[in-house]
Amino acid sequence: MYGFIARQPIFNVSKETIGYELLFRDGEANAFPNINADEATSKLLMQHHLLLGVEKVAANKLAFINFSEDTLIYHFPTSIRPESMVIEVLESVPASEELLHTLKFLHDRGYKLALDDHDFDEKWRPFLPYITYLKVDIQQFNMLQISNKLRELKQFPLILLAERVETAEQFEQLKVLGFHLFQGYLFARPEMMKHKQLPVNKTTLLELIAEASSSKMNFNRLAECCQRDVGLSYKLLCFINNSGPMRAEKISSLKHAMVFMGETELKKFISLLALANLADGGIDERITQSLVRAYFCGQLAKQKKLPDNPPSAFLAGLFSNVHEIVEQPLAELLQQLPLLDNVKQALLTRKGVLGQFLQLIEAFEQADWPRMEQLKQALEPLTDLQELYQEAVLWTEQVLQP
Numbered sequence: 001m002y003g004f005i006a007r008q009p010i011f012n013v014s015k016e017t018i019g020y021e022l023l024f025r026d027g028e029a030n031a032f033p034n035i036n037a038d039e040a041t042s043k044l045l046m047q048h049h050l051l052l053g054v055e056k057v058a059a060n061k062l063a064f065i066n067f068s069e070d071t072l073i074y075h076f077p078t079s080i081r082p083e084s085m086v087i088e089v090l091e092s093v094p095a096s097e098e099l100l101h102t103l104k105f106l107h108d109r110g111y112k113l114a115l116d117d118h119d120f121d122e123k124w125r126p127f128l129p130y131i132t133y134l135k136v137d138i139q140q141f142n143m144l145q146i147s148n149k150l151r152e153l154k155q156f157p158l159i160l161l162a163e164r165v166e167t168a169e170q171f172e173q174l175k176v177l178g179f180h181l182f183q184g185y186l187f188a189r190p191e192m193m194k195h196k197q198l199p200v201n202k203t204t205l206l207e208l209i210a211e212a213s214s215s216k217m218n219f220n221r222l223a224e225c226c227q228r229d230v231g232l233s234y235k236l237l238c239f240i241n242n243s244g245p246m247r248a249e250k251i252s253s254l255k256h257a258m259v260f261m262g263e264t265e266l267k268k269f270i271s272l273l274a275l276a277n278l279a280d281g282g283i284d285e286r287i288t289q290s291l292v293r294a295y296f297c298g299q300l301a302k303q304k305k306l307p308d309n310p311p312s313a314f315l316a317g318l319f320s321n322v323h324e325i326v327e328q329p330l331a332e333l334l335q336q337l338p339l340l341d342n343v344k345q346a347l348l349t350r351k352g353v354l355g356q357f358l359q360l361i362e363a364f365e366q367a368d369w370p371r372m373e374q375l376k377q378a379l380e381p382l383t384d385l386q387e388l389y390q391e392a393v394l395w396t397e398q399v400l401q402p
Contacts (some may be wrong), residue, residue, distance in 0.1 A: 006022075007020040007021065007022050007023065008020060008021045008023065008183060008189070009183070009187065009188045010064065010181050010182070011181065011183070011187050012180065012181055012182075013175055013182075015187065018061060018062060018181065019061045019063065020057075020058045020059070020061060020062075020063060020064065021064040021065075021066075021088075021183065022057060022058065022063050023066075058084070058085075062084075062085065062112075063080075063084060063085040063086070064085070064086045064088050064114065064133075065080075065085055065086070065087065065088060066088045066090050066116060067087055067088065067090065067093075068092070068093060069094065069099070072087075072093065072102050072103075072106075073098060073099070073102055075102070075105075075106075077106060077111060078106075078111075082109060082110035082111040083110070085111075085112075086112045086113070086114050086132070086133055087106060087111055087112070087114065088114045088115075088135070089103070089113065089114065089115050091115075091116050091119065095121075095123040095124055100126060103127060103130045103131075106130075107130040112133065113131050113132055113133070114131065114133035114134070114135055115127070115131055115133075115134055115135060116135050117137045117140070117163070118134050118135060118136055119140075120149040120152075120153075128156045129156070131156070132158070132159055133158070133159045133160075133181070134158045134159070134160055134161065135161045135162075135163055136160065136161070136163065136179075137164055138162050138163065138164055138165060138170060138174065139164045143173050143177070146177060147177055150177060150178065159180050159181065160177075160178060160179040160180050160181070161179070161180070161181040161182070162179045162182050162183065163183050163184060164183070164184045164185075165183065165184030165185075165186045165187070166184055166185050166186050167186060168186065170186070171186060217263050217266070219255050219258050219259055220255060222255075222266070223253070223254040223255035223258060226254045226258075227254050227294070227314065227318070228291075230287050230290045230291060230294075230318055230322065231287070233254060233315075233318055233319075234322055235269075236254065236257055236258070237251060250339070250340050250341070251315075252340055253312070253315070254315075286321050286324055289321060289365075290317065290319070290320060290321050290322065291318070291392075291395075291396040292389075292393055293317035293318070293361050293392075294314045294317035294318035295314070295317070295391070295392040295395045295396065296317060296361045296364075296388060296389060296392040297313040297314060297316055297317035297358065297361065298313050298317065300313060300357045300360070300379070300382065301313035301314075301354075303381070303382055303383060304382075306353065312340055312342065312343050312354065313354055313357055315339060315343055316343050316347060316354045316357065316358060317358065317361065319339070319343075319347060320347060320358055330347065330348065331348065342354055346358055353379075356375060356378065356379055357379075359371075359375055360372060360375045360376065360385070361389075363375060364385060364389055372385070
């Protein structure tokens, strides 16, 4: 299962790329799918920003992302650092008092705002003090009309962005009119990008949604829901690592991740996840393997009476083969996950106690009995590993039941 995105470059007067508009796609046809704007925005955030980081998708340049009314009102843009993107207010969003309050809120927190396909209607004038970029579709007006409309807005220090520029003549005329940025087929068409995604179990997702909808969130139950699904766990940690002030936090367990996020951010994450994944499905055998490893390593940590390591051991097992599932180099993948250093060391080098746990389960999977016995002796005391492995398989079968 792959996620698709198109990005169209935005150029300055010197024809240098200063950013990209990110456009959701649901296949390689490079066309917008037949879905509503809320779902498109949610899928774009979940499948690309939350897994890869918007900085990577936009090559560390500005990312211009369209937001519909609901995603703005519920502050979905705040999952991305303000220095990484420009929030585009879709032309279909009504100019309401609630929207004005929301845009002021975002502006005051350092976000740059753009009005997409601006129609120069008077209803938008109260919004202009909070707007940085004004995007004008030059196919909707002639040059004289654009010139007259811009003259009325001279009091506002707007950065003018011309959309759908198709000829060199238009480019020269727009520069004379004071446009700073340009986008259109004259420069470049949208280019397609794709990456492998982790499927999310629908049943687990529905449980998570139900639990998150309660008046008082139970972080223990939420963590239990998440840890039964490697896709959910991976996306949760990526969400934390790509979300503003949470980027520097070292995470020791899924419950720790949720508590650190807080109810507001966690509910936002669950909303994005639900909209982006309820229509998807499927179980990869490598996900089954990662769950078996997670349970196995977690139980080994309990047997060793490691005071803080049971959740870390679980995460080590859970993410031991995620790089294979998402088809991404392990070292690069770990840069996106805010795991504790001992977990990362175990995943990268198989060193430390957690690394020994991973070596042990891998030896068991490969039926390398001499190696397994050697590792078991180094980790004594441990109970019957055959019985423990069977428990792990049974537990995995139960959590993957539809």
